[in-house]
Amino acid sequence: MPIEVLAFLNAPTAAPPHVVGAPAWSMVDVREPQLSALDLAATRGDGIFESISVGDGHPQALEPHLARFARSAAALDLPTPDLQAWRGAITAVIAALDPAAECWVKTVLTRGVEGDGRPTGWVYGSHSPDFSSARTDGVRVVFLDRGYRHDVAKTSPWLLQGAKTLSYAVNRSVLREAARRDADDVIFVSSDGFVLEGPTSTVLLRDGNTLLTPSPELGILEGTTQLSIFEWAAGEGFECRTALFGPGSVREADAAWLVSSVRLVAPVRAIDGTLKKVDAALTSRINTYLHAQRS
Amino acid sequence: MPIEVLAFLNAPTAAPPHVVGAPAWSMVDVREPQLSALDLAATRGDGIFESISVGDGHPQALEPHLARFARSAAALDLPTPDLQAWRGAITAVIAALDPAAECWVKTVLTRGVEGDGRPTGWVYGSHSPDFSSARTDGVRVVFLDRGYRHDVAKTSPWLLQGAKTLSYAVNRSVLREAARRDADDVIFVSSDGFVLEGPTSTVLLRDGNTLLTPSPELGILEGTTQLSIFEWAAGEGFECRTALFGPGSVREADAAWLVSSVRLVAPVRAIDGTLKKVDAALTSRINTYLHAQRS
Numbered sequence: 001m002p003i004e005v006l007a008f009l010n011a012p013t014a015a016p017p018h019v020v021g022a023p024a025w026s027m028v029d030v031r032e033p034q035l036s037a038l039d040l041a042a043t044r045g046d047g048i049f050e051s052i053s054v055g056d057g058h059p060q061a062l063e064p065h066l067a068r069f070a071r072s073a074a075a076l077d078l079p080t081p082d083l084q085a086w087r088g089a090i091t092a093v094i095a096a097l098d099p100a101a102e103c104w105v106k107t108v109l110t111r112g113v114e115g116d117g118r119p120t121g122w123v124y125g126s127h128s129p130d131f132s133s134a135r136t137d138g139v140r141v142v143f144l145d146r147g148y149r150h151d152v153a154k155t156s157p158w159l160l161q162g163a164k165t166l167s168y169a170v171n172r173s174v175l176r177e178a179a180r181r182d183a184d185d186v187i188f189v190s191s192d193g194f195v196l197e198g199p200t201s202t203v204l205l206r207d208g209n210t211l212l213t214p215s216p217e218l219g220i221l222e223g224t225t226q227l228s229i230f231e232w233a234a235g236e237g238f239e240c241r242t243a244l245f246g247p248g249s250v251r252e253a254d255a256a257w258l259v260s261s262v263r264l265v266a267p268v269r270a271i272d273g274t275l276k277k278v279d280a281a282l283t284s285r286i287n288t289y290l291h292a293q294r295s
Numbered sequence: 296m297p298i299e300v301l302a303f304l305n306a307p308t309a310a311p312p313h314v315v316g317a318p319a320w321s322m323v324d325v326r327e328p329q330l331s332a333l334d335l336a337a338t339r340g341d342g343i344f345e346s347i348s349v350g351d352g353h354p355q356a357l358e359p360h361l362a363r364f365a366r367s368a369a370a371l372d373l374p375t376p377d378l379q380a381w382r383g384a385i386t387a388v389i390a391a392l393d394p395a396a397e398c399w400v401k402t403v404l405t406r407g408v409e410g411d412g413r414p415t416g417w418v419y420g421s422h423s424p425d426f427s428s429a430r431t432d433g434v435r436v437v438f439l440d441r442g443y444r445h446d447v448a449k450t451s452p453w454l455l456q457g458a459k460t461l462s463y464a465v466n467r468s469v470l471r472e473a474a475r476r477d478a479d480d481v482i483f484v485s486s487d488g489f490v491l492e493g494p495t496s497t498v499l500l501r502d503g504n505t506l507l508t509p510s511p512e513l514g515i516l517e518g519t520t521q522l523s524i525f526e527w528a529a530g531e532g533f534e535c536r537t538a539l540f541g542p543g544s545v546r547e548a549d550a551a552w553l554v555s556s557v558r559l560v561a562p563v564r565a566i567d568g569t570l571k572k573v574d575a576a577l578t579s580r581i582n583t584y585l586h587a588q589r590s
Contacts, residue, residue: 006332035330035337037301037417042330043403044463045340076464077471108338122332145451147443149486156440158472159465167462168339169371170455176372177453191444191486 001098004030005125007089012109012121015079025089025123027096039120040111045167047110047120048072051200053225053261053290054094054103054125060293061261062090064224068164069107075163079119081109086123093125102128102291104262110166131263135287138269138278139184139258143247144174146188146196150244153219161219171199183270185258193246194218201258202226204265205250206279212253215242225259225290232289247271255279257286264290296393299325300420302384307404307416308374320384320418322391334415335406340462342405342415343367346495348520348556348585349389349398349420355588356556357385359519363459364402370458374414376404381418388420397423397586399557405461426558430582433564433573434479434553438542439469441483441491445539448514456514466494478565480553488541489513496553497521499560500545501574507548510537520554520585527584542566550574552581559585 006029010022028034040046050069053060066083073081090105097103105125112118153161160167174186187203188196195203195214202223205212211233216222230240250256256268256276265286267278301324305317323329335341345364348355361378368376385400392398400420407413448456455462469481482498483491490498490509497518500507506528511517525535545551551563551571560581562573 008332030331030333033328033330034332035328035334036325037303037329037403037419038325039330039337040467041338042334042336042405043344043401043461044467045461046464046467049338076468106338108332110337124332144453145447147447147451147454149442152440152442156442158439158468159442160468165464166338166340167464169341169460169462170453172335172339172341173371173453173455 001096003098003127005093005096006030006034007093007123008034009085009089009121009123011082011085013079013119014082024085025092034122035120036113038113040114041108041120041166043114045165045169046076047108047166048076048078048164049106049108049166050164051104051106051261052090053128053264054105055291055293056101057094057099058294059090059094059105060290061224061228062087062295064227065261068222068224069109072163072165073109075160076165078109078111081121089123093123097125098127100127104128108166128262131266134184134263134266135283138267140182140270141185141187141258141268142178142181142183142272143189144177144186145191147191148219149192150190150194150218153217162216162221164221174199182273187250189247190218194244195247195250196220198258201260201263203250204229204257204259205253206255206282207253209237210239210241212241212243212245215244218244223259225261225264228290228293229259229265229286251276255282257283296391298393298422300388300391301325301329302388302418303329304380304384304416304418306377306380308414309377310374319380320387329417330415331408333408335409336403336415336461338409340460340464341371342403342461343371343373343459344401344403344461345459346556347385347400347402348423348559349400350586350588351396352389352394353589354385354389354400355585356519356523357382357590359522360556363517363519364404367458367460368404370455371460373404373406376416384418388418392420393422395422399423403461423557429479429558429561430578433562435477435565436480436482436553436563437473437476437478437567438484439472439481440486442486443514444487445485445489445513448512457511457516459516469494477568482545484542485513489539490542490545491515493553496555498545499524499552499554500548501550501577502548504532505534505536507536507538507540510539513539518554520556520559523585523588524554524560524581546571550577552578
């Protein structure tokens with residue numbers, strides 16, 4: 001069985017036109033071209049995505065991911081994804097993958113070829129990379145200015161802050177800037193000094209018995225994995241809340257993590273070149289919980 | 296002969312690895328898939344492009360476009376485009392197109408399939424849409440906040456302002472916002488009140504005998520078409536300069552235009568719902584000059 005699988009949806013959204021009588025999805029060869037160079041994904045980054053972890057064959061936090069996928073589609077005025085079709089394609093891709101403890105699937109919905117009016121949708125599945133070093137030893141981060149005020153999602157919704165779009169050139173560029181600064185990852189800061197998120201992760205802090213994450217009103221992605229952690233942590237006796245805070249709060253927190261669906265929880269072990277203490281025990285407890293998630 | 300042509304480059308950048316002995320480019324069927332769904336253009340908007348007008352078979356301002364293409368590549372840490380290969384592919388695409396008074400070509404360079412380390416490059420050519428209404432009657436624009444301060448290109452180069460990237464979801468989103476406001480196009484304003492550019496155009500103003508455009512230090516694209524206009528206008532007795540100004544200057548200017556390579560010069564005929572006088576005579580002179588450009 002393959003370690004990479006790709007399926008294209010016939011009807012990724014509820015809106016017509018669809019090819020009547022066609023199967024809901026088609027498996028395609030990962031090594032062959034599948035996409036038009038005129039697809040707006042490729043020419044304008046005009047689409048949305050989700051990355052979903054698959055633990056022992058089970059997609060994790062699937063419904064929160066699909067709900068966010070639909071919210072991103074609405075933010076971009078894309079037709080509403082047909083979530084039942086996506087669930088089916090995701091299940092089929094996972095079933096076709098060579099079984100492994102850790103896999104992941106990516107769902108992509110694009111505006112399609114310009115002028116066609118027909119969105120393109122696909123599900124890509126693969127074995128996950130080995131993240132054990134990031135999860136155990138941690139990551140070195142730098143703070144970088146995202147350029148936007150903390151309130152642009154409210155004042156200027158056309159900037160699409162809070163939507164998970166395919167226009168990720170900046171999210172990639174900041175990782176190259178981090179590498180130039182001898183770091184592994186980035187925490188974005190608003191132009192007026194609020195901690196936002198990583199380019200592909202949510203920021204999580206521990207202060208004593210409290211777990212903190214930046215408020216979604218900052219125009220950041222609502223972290224599906226962070227939500228799972230809060231659900232679990234509340235049952236473990238932690239106080240969990242969202243807040244507005246600056247870089248100093250991350251530096252001074254008892255522990256800090258970058259949280260994402262596939263890498264899970266990676267402790268921050270250095271900030272702008274200054275070492276930070278890693279909470280190895282809590283990191284391990286959270287990752288064990290996340291990996292065992294079955295829905 | 297076709298009205299759409301697509302060619303993929305074998306060696307779009309100077310950096311290896313290339314397929315030795317392969318032709319410099321290959322013509323492909325526009326209707327068939329050519330691109331991997333794993334290409335970083337499609338998954339991350341991670342690449343750059345140029346749109347070049349072709350008047351009676353001649354690519355216009357080709358060298359300034361290629362120079363900007365190379366600057367965008369540098370801003371994204373992409374390998375340097377092999378401009379000789381691009382010139383060849385552009386010439387071949389134009390030669391294969393059904394001749395027409397107005398065509399255009401688009402050059403796209405992407406970081407390629409993740410992990411492959413081999414950039415993807417293509418040239419798409421087509422007959423141009425009919426822009427006579429925009430060029431003669433003009434366009435209705437709205438001012439929209441771009442969210443960034445005017446100086447982010449200097450303070451935060453990782454935001455890629457001034458590079459022409461494939462991550463254009465916001466440039467598309469603002470056009471939908473304009474349509475909701477019963478307008479055709481947008482002029483971006485910095486968060487601190489400076490006029491920047493359109494989502495796919497340069498702003499040009501006339502005050503008496505002076506032509507004005509926002510300064511490139513604002514982190515905007517240097518307009519290849521605006522540069523051509525300044526060259527011509529200086530010879531016609533206009534004073535031409537770049538400046539920093541706010542929305543009031545656009546409202547009060549004797550005339551305002553949005554300038555781009557393929558649509559050429561479109562007069563602004565309304566701003567935020569208020570009508571503005573169109574300078575039909577100068578608009579026509581500029582467009583006649585631009586269409587007659589032979590290099």
